[in-house]
Amino acid sequence: MSDSERDSERLERGYRWLLAWYPRAYRREHEEEILAVLMAGARQGQRRPGMGESANLIMSALRVRFRPRKRAASNSAAADALALFSVVAPLFLLAADVLQVAVPYRFDVRRLGLPPLLTGIIGRHPEVGGLSLLHMPLFPVAVGCQVVVAVLALLGLRWAALIALAASSLYWLVARQWIPAMPDPLQLLTAGVYIMEAAALIASPGPKRGRSLVTRRHSIVLIVAAAAFQASALWYDAAHALPFLRLRPDARGYLAAGIALLAVALGLAVAWKINWFFLLLGCVTFYPYAVQALLAHRGGNLLRMPTPGHLAVLFVPPLVFACAAILGAVLPHRYRPPVSAGPDESAPA
Amino acid sequence: MYRSTVYKDCMTNRAMQEATFLILTSLAAGSQHGYGIITDVRDISGGRVRLRAGTLYSALDRLRSDEVIDIDREEIVENRLRRYYRLTPKGSQLLAAEAARLRANAAEALSRLDLAGGTA
Numbered sequence: 001m002s003d004s005e006r007d008s009e010r011l012e013r014g015y016r017w018l019l020a021w022y023p024r025a026y027r028r029e030h031e032e033e034i035l036a037v038l039m040a041g042a043r044q045g046q047r048r049p050g051m052g053e054s055a056n057l058i059m060s061a062l063r064v065r066f067r068p069r070k071r072a073a074s075n076s077a078a079a080d081a082l083a084l085f086s087v088v089a090p091l092f093l094l095a096a097d098v099l100q101v102a103v104p105y106r107f108d109v110r111r112l113g114l115p116p117l118l119t120g121i122i123g124r125h126p127e128v129g130g131l132s133l134l135h136m137p138l139f140p141v142a143v144g145c146q147v148v149v150a151v152l153a154l155l156g157l158r159w160a161a162l163i164a165l166a167a168s169s170l171y172w173l174v175a176r177q178w179i180p181a182m183p184d185p186l187q188l189l190t191a192g193v194y195i196m197e198a199a200a201l202i203a204s205p206g207p208k209r210g211r212s213l214v215t216r217r218h219s220i221v222l223i224v225a226a227a228a229f230q231a232s233a234l235w236y237d238a239a240h241a242l243p244f245l246r247l248r249p250d251a252r253g254y255l256a257a258g259i260a261l262l263a264v265a266l267g268l269a270v271a272w273k274i275n276w277f278f279l280l281l282g283c284v285t286f287y288p289y290a291v292q293a294l295l296a297h298r299g300g301n302l303l304r305m306p307t308p309g310h311l312a313v314l315f316v317p318p319l320v321f322a323c324a325a326i327l328g329a330v331l332p333h334r335y336r337p338p339v340s341a342g343p344d345e346s347a348p349a
Numbered sequence: 350m351y352r353s354t355v356y357k358d359c360m361t362n363r364a365m366q367e368a369t370f371l372i373l374t375s376l377a378a379g380s381q382h383g384y385g386i387i388t389d390v391r392d393i394s395g396g397r398v399r400l401r402a403g404t405l406y407s408a409l410d411r412l413r414s415d416e417v418i419d420i421d422r423e424e425i426v427e428n429r430l431r432r433y434y435r436l437t438p439k440g441s442q443l444l445a446a447e448a449a450r451l452r453a454n455a456a457e458a459l460s461r462l463d464l465a466g467g468t469a
Contacts, residue, residue: 030406036429037383037402053401060403064410 007047012039014049021061081277082204082325084213086161086197089285090150092222093193097143099230100186101133105237138175139182142190145171149197156208162201169194184296184303185233188289192318196285199322203329217272224265225282229289232258236293284321288314365447371398372408373417373436373444380421380435383409409434417443 015038019031038053049057133139145168152161172190182190204210235254269279291314292302302310365373368390375381375389386409387400400408412418417440421433436444 030410032430033383033432034402034406036426036431037387037405039429040384041387041402053403056401056403058403060407063407 004045007045008039008042010047011042011049015039015057018049018054018057019061021058021065023061023065026061026064077275078277078325078328079203079205080209080213081275081281082200083206083210084218084275084278085210085281086158086200086204086207087153087210087214088218088222089193089197089200089281090146090153090161092226093146093190094143094150095222095226096186096189096229097146099226100183100233103230103234104132105234133182136182138172141175142168142172142182146190153197153201153207154211156206156211158201158206158208161207162198165194165198165201183233183237184292185229185236185289187303188292188314189229189286191315192285192288195315195318195322196281199325200281203325217268218274221265221269221272221274224261224268228258228261228265229286231255231261232293234258236296239297284318287318365443367394368398368400368404369408369412370444370447370451372400372405372412373440373447376418376434376436377441377444380433382424382431382433386434412440416440 012035015035016031019027019034022031038049145164148164149161149168152164200210201207231254235251235258238251238254266279295302302314371390371393372386374393375386381389383402383405387402387405390398390400409418413420416437418434419437421435423433424431
């Protein structure tokens with residue numbers, strides 16, 4: 001073997017090592033072809049790939065590995081659902097806030113026939129939610145942050161919305177240590193929305209795409225679902241927020257109203273063929289509240305003295321779902337060669 | 350995350366990148382293999398644009414996905430695979446539209462330079 005052949009072989013080995021950075025399917029399609037181009041472009045006596053050439057091949061290989069497939073991504077129901085969710089979820093949370101203030105749980109204590117002294121201590125109309133929320137420092141600031149997130153999402157500013165979401169979460173986590181918290185249903189809904197909203201902002205094509213997908217039907221389902229949430233929150237408040245009063249009779253009415261409204265919302269969503277993945281995102285968002293409500297109903301309140309185990313039960317499933325959505329968007333996709341008519345057999349060689 | 354490039358409007362609605370324009374121009378006169386495109390692009394651009402293999406094949410892959418080019422034929426030359434690419438009708442239309450756009454822009458720039466007593 002001559003020196004030039006040895007050099008050529010060595011150079012080819014170097015190029016093949018660099019081409020190994022490409023996905024296997026891509027190499028099957030292009031390796032020999034790219035190698036032919038690289039060898040044809042090599043200088044006389046060149047023994048190893050140049051620095052620029054090596055960097056270019058590695059960067060191109062990584063781009064092939066990590067680029068999302070264009071058509072799959074833009075057409076995927078999951079990607080569209082995430083984009084839609086990134087715009088709708090903050091608006092849903094604001095609607096829930098408004099309903100918590102506008103429709104508080106209130107009960108006339110005199111109906112219980114309690115001694116006047118006890119009635120005086122409790123007050124004649126104990127209230128959960130309502131205007132009293134506005135006097136808690138946490139609530140107006142938290143809602144203000146939610147407004148900022150919703151506006152940024154509506155403007156299509158993905159990263160700004162994500163930063164506002166992170167700041168809002170940080171404030172919420174710190175502030176709830178030293179000031180009275182919001183009602184349980186709203187806290188858990190906010191946590192669920194924040195977790196899934198972060199995933200939707202990161203993993204979706206962006207809120208701008210989501211905004212283009214929002215229709216009047218989504219708005220109607222959103223409003224009915226918010227009403228269902230508020231009815232269920234009234235049930236929760238009646239049954240659990242003032243447990244010593246044992247206000248079960250009206251709690252059942254709120255529960256029935258909540259279930260009926262939820263059935264209407266789901267029925268409309270199915271009838272109008274709203275993206276199934278979007279509905280799944282909604283279910284995951286409600287999961288912490290649903291678990292807490294069911295367990296509290298059976299006497300196992302996870303929020304009263306929350307342990308790490310309690311928090312894991314409430315928040316690990318939505319966190320896992322959110323991480324899966326993000327990983328699904330950022331992990332390398334299997335390379336698929338473009339569909340092509342292939343070499344024209346009739347063409348002269 | 351979904352990078353913004355995934356959701357960019359399709360190429361027909363945007364200014365084409367120069368490298369893409371030059372690759373399509375190289376294929377306009379007939380089918381070419383990879384190394385032929387690299388040398389042709391260098392010649393067309395007066396040596397200013399030197400495509401590397403990784404960049405070229407990323408572009409060819411993308412253009413094939415967009416059905417702007419297609420494989421014409423394959424040959425084995427000195428034990429090495431040569432795959433020839435050709436413009437599709439869609440690719441020809443796209444290149445013609447981009448060339449017309451560039452010509453209109455250039456004409457406008459030159460006419461304004463004339464009006465301003467420039468050097469055109």
